[in-house]
Amino acid sequence: MTAYDYEEVGLMSGLEIHQQLDTATKLFCECPTVRREPANATRQITRYLHPTRSELGEIDEAALEESRIEREFTYLGYDTTCLVEEDDEPPHRIDEEALSVALEIAKLLDMNPVDQAHIMRKIVVDGSNTSGFQRSTLIATDGQIETDDGPVTITDLLIEEESCQRVEETDAGVTYSLDRLGIPLVEIGTGPDLRTPEQAQEAAATIGMLLRSTGAVKRGLGTIRQDVNVSIEDGARVELKGVQSLDDIAAIVENEVKRQVHLIEISETLQERSASVGDPVDVTGVFEDTDSGVIASANAVRAVPLFGFDGLVGREIQSDRRLGTEFSDHAVRSGAGGVFHTDELPAYGVTQDEVDALREAVGASEDDAVALVAAPESISTQAIEAVAERARDAITGVPEETRGANPDTTSEYLRPLPGAARMYPETDVSPVSIDPSDVQTPELLTEKRERYVSDLDLDSTLAEQVAYGRWMPVFERAVEQEIDPTLAARTLEGTITELRRDDVPVETLREEHLIETLELVTQDELAKEGVTDVLTVLANEPDLTADQAVDEAGLSGVDDETVRTTIAEIAERNEGQIREEGMGAFSALMGECMGALRGKADGELVSSILREEIQKRT
Numbered sequence: 001m002t003a004y005d006y007e008e009v010g011l012m013s014g015l016e017i018h019q020q021l022d023t024a025t026k027l028f029c030e031c032p033t034v035r036r037e038p039a040n041a042t043r044q045i046t047r048y049l050h051p052t053r054s055e056l057g058e059i060d061e062a063a064l065e066e067s068r069i070e071r072e073f074t075y076l077g078y079d080t081t082c083l084v085e086e087d088d089e090p091p092h093r094i095d096e097e098a099l100s101v102a103l104e105i106a107k108l109l110d111m112n113p114v115d116q117a118h119i120m121r122k123i124v125v126d127g128s129n130t131s132g133f134q135r136s137t138l139i140a141t142d143g144q145i146e147t148d149d150g151p152v153t154i155t156d157l158l159i160e161e162e163s164c165q166r167v168e169e170t171d172a173g174v175t176y177s178l179d180r181l182g183i184p185l186v187e188i189g190t191g192p193d194l195r196t197p198e199q200a201q202e203a204a205a206t207i208g209m210l211l212r213s214t215g216a217v218k219r220g221l222g223t224i225r226q227d228v229n230v231s232i233e234d235g236a237r238v239e240l241k242g243v244q245s246l247d248d249i250a251a252i253v254e255n256e257v258k259r260q261v262h263l264i265e266i267s268e269t270l271q272e273r274s275a276s277v278g279d280p281v282d283v284t285g286v287f288e289d290t291d292s293g294v295i296a297s298a299n300a301v302r303a304v305p306l307f308g309f310d311g312l313v314g315r316e317i318q319s320d321r322r323l324g325t326e327f328s329d330h331a332v333r334s335g336a337g338g339v340f341h342t343d344e345l346p347a348y349g350v351t352q353d354e355v356d357a358l359r360e361a362v363g364a365s366e367d368d369a370v371a372l373v374a375a376p377e378s379i380s381t382q383a384i385e386a387v388a389e390r391a392r393d394a395i396t397g398v399p400e401e402t403r404g405a406n407p408d409t410t411s412e413y414l415r416p417l418p419g420a421a422r423m424y425p426e427t428d429v430s431p432v433s434i435d436p437s438d439v440q441t442p443e444l445l446t447e448k449r450e451r452y453v454s455d456l457d458l459d460s461t462l463a464e465q466v467a468y469g470r471w472m473p474v475f476e477r478a479v480e481q482e483i484d485p486t487l488a489a490r491t492l493e494g495t496i497t498e499l500r501r502d503d504v505p506v507e508t509l510r511e512e513h514l515i516e517t518l519e520l521v522t523q524d525e526l527a528k529e530g531v532t533d534v535l536t537v538l539a540n541e542p543d544l545t546a547d548q549a550v551d552e553a554g555l556s557g558v559d560d561e562t563v564r565t566t567i568a569e570i571a572e573r574n575e576g577q578i579r580e581e582g583m584g585a586f587s588a589l590m591g592e593c594m595g596a597l598r599g600k601a602d603g604e605l606v607s608s609i610l611r612e613e614i615q616k617r618t
Contacts (some may be wrong), residue, residue: 009232
């Protein structure tokens with residue numbers, strides 16, 4: 001990837017961080033915030049969403065474009081699903097716990113809380129909310145964080161309700177799960193202060209650290225998402241949605257800069273050529289006897305002449321993405337499978353004779369390009385119009401739009417940027433007065449790490465793993481209950497990681513499982529070496545207690561005398577090796593002893609007794 005002089009290209013970037021809060025109930029109802037398996041759904045709800053005017057009489061452009069495709073939305077409900085989630089009952093009062101956590105976050109970001117929180121409706125265009133809008137409320141403004149490249153302003157902090165989880169998408173519509181809908185979510189927006197990809201990534205990391213410092217945010221895949229706004233001089237503001245990994249932010253920004261630079265270059269070339277876009281033409285007859293399977297399977301083929309575009313539709317603008325890919329994104333949004341264009345033809349079963357006939361049919365010369373869509377009648381007409389519109393934008397430059405972040409850090413078109421008509425007041429929930437006087441500032445994760453080293457004698461690497469890890473609250477509780485800090489830290493950050501790698505379902509482990517198991521070690525009722533076996537049992541049978549898991553793992557009922565007898569028998573069986581190697585036989589015999597005792601005895605006790613037995617025989 002090309003490295004740019006970001007000051008020279010005029011990079012301006014900002015972030016929107018979306019983080020789920022770990023509250024007991026949802027934002028506007030009393031349902032739990034636990035996730036469910038779609039297979040456990042007890043009912044389904046089907047809806048069709050259509051754009052409506054806001055209470056200000058306006059229609060959002062993004063919602064209008066989405067409505068051009070008639071799609072069915074199916075929502076999976078569970079035994080905990082309520083009428084608020086189904087949009088059959090008005091929302092309840094905003095959750096006090098979520099409000100308290102949001103104010104704590106605002107304090108960490110040095111923000112000014114509003115006097116009164118007014119709930120607003122934000123139009124949702126993809127069906128991910130049963131009501132067709134998301135409820136959102138401004139909590140605080142005017143904050144700041146520091147980065148190595150200077151301060152970054154925090155413009156606003158809002159509480160929102162999380163959208164539904166997408167389960168499946170087909171040509172007919174989308175299936176969503178209602179378990180995630182309504183989980184409290186904070187949205188944190190920065191100013192357009194970020195001037196390099198690295199600064200954007202650092203800012204996101206800092207905000208993430210502050211959020212986790214509250215100990216009140218959810219952890220795991222999908223619980224935090226980053227949207228990145230990027231523009232350059234002579235380009236346009238583009239919102240890149242759904243960046244899942246913090247480590248991808250710098251590459252996402254750099255890739256968008258690359259895309260906009262190439263689009264500007266293409267625009268300049270098109271303007272030099274006096275390029276234009278013609279009217280779509282029905283060219284079904286050109287491909288009447290085609291060998292192209294894709295085209296032959298369609299009942300309509302529409303094409304648009306792109307005058308002066310020859311060689312530019314196939315121009316790469318991001319890795320494995322070309323201007324033609326941008327055209328294809330728009331066609332796909334209209335329901336088509338994609339786009340063919342003359343920069344890549346003949347290919348895919350299309351012959352040179354068919355290309356020549358295509359050019360003639362639309363009035364295109366060798367200096368021009370032609371894009372075509374093969375699809376059912378109504379879809380092909382709509383899709384080729386979308387391609388023509390995107391081609392006109394290519395002449396102008398970079399269009400403002402919302403794009404989806406891809407796993408390879410490129411992006412694809414989603415929809416136009418939403419406008420002001422997207423947001424309007426919520427009439428079913430009363431405003432809430434904000435009182436930040438009792439808000440306490442939590443200990444930062446950076447401060448926890450230092451305390452774990454200085455006060456608990458953890459090494460710096462382990463201290464950082466614990467402080468930033470998902471099990472930090474469990475570690476804090478373990479230390480409060482006088483469990484050895486090193487034992488707790490190594491179990492939470494080492495043993496559980498090893499079990500996960502061995503495909504043990506550690507996600508089923510609860511806080512009580514971990515605390516009870518560590519307490520058994522503290523009380524000398526379980527050897528440290530047995531922790532792995534006990535946690536494995538608990539992960540696979542989460543309804544058991546730690547005591548029951550010890551029995552299930554066969555680790556109970558071993559007294560010191562039994563341990564001594566077992567070790568003496570092993571030493572006697574290997575007496576020849578002991579006489580020959582002396583204490584050099586210790587490591588091999590220690591492994592055999594621990595294997596025979598299977599975690600039933602503490603390693604230090606086994607080591608001590610084994611040394612005694614070796615000394616007796618040398």
